[in-house]
Amino acid sequence: xxxxxxxxxxxxxxxxxxxxxxxxxxxxxxxxxxxxxxxxxxxxxxxxxxxxxxxxxxxxxxxxxxxxxxxxxxxxxxxxxxxxxxxxxxxxxxxxxxxxxxxxxxxxxxxxxxxxxxxxxxxxxxxxxxxxxxxxxxxxxxxxxxxxxxxxxxxxxxxxxxxxxxxxxxxxxx
Numbered sequence: 001x002x003x004x005x006x007x008x009x010x011x012x013x014x015x016x017x018x019x020x021x022x023x024x025x026x027x028x029x030x031x032x033x034x035x036x037x038x039x040x041x042x043x044x045x046x047x048x049x050x051x052x053x054x055x056x057x058x059x060x061x062x063x064x065x066x067x068x069x070x071x072x073x074x075x076x077x078x079x080x081x082x083x084x085x086x087x088x089x090x091x092x093x094x095x096x097x098x099x100x101x102x103x104x105x106x107x108x109x110x111x112x113x114x115x116x117x118x119x120x121x122x123x124x125x126x127x128x129x130x131x132x133x134x135x136x137x138x139x140x141x142x143x144x145x146x147x148x149x150x151x152x153x154x155x156x157x158x159x160x161x162x163x164x165x166x167x168x169x170x171x172x173x174x
Contacts, residue, residue, distance in 0.1 A: 103122065
């Protein structure tokens with residue numbers, strides 16, 4: 001093999017090595033900080049007025065911003081529900097639930113931001129459908145657990161049942 005061929009192989013190997021390093025750094029950065037979010041002009045106005053504040057101290061509870069439609073078992077009248085954090089870094093905080101979907105993850109665009117090593121950027125989503133709250137795992141690495149069982153498909157969440165996302169546990173309470 002000539003020296004020129006050997007030099008070309010060395011340079012190609014170094015380029016391939018650096019491309020690999022950049023991909024690893026990008027993957028780690030996006031996992032830690034989330035993907036960059038592009039804000040549209042029209043959606044900035046809507047999100048600033050219509051999104052409830054979920055970054056609460058452990059004693060604050062937001063005023064309900066919309067209808068809290070969760071009928072009590074055996075009654076036809078709706079009642080207010082709250083998502084209470086029962087364990088984890090934000091233990092004791094509660095968020096008033098409306099009919100709006102609640103996204104949970106490490107990304108800053110999530111409704112509930114959880115910064116721990118076991119929570120994915122976009123981990124899970126709670127949605128109100130047909131009179132009950134449904135949890136959906138969004139392809140998280142470590143999974144979402146309802147009463148200790150891994151959630152693999154959209155699953156109804158009964159009241160006072162532990163819902164675990166990473167190192168944080170939630171309950172929907174009336």
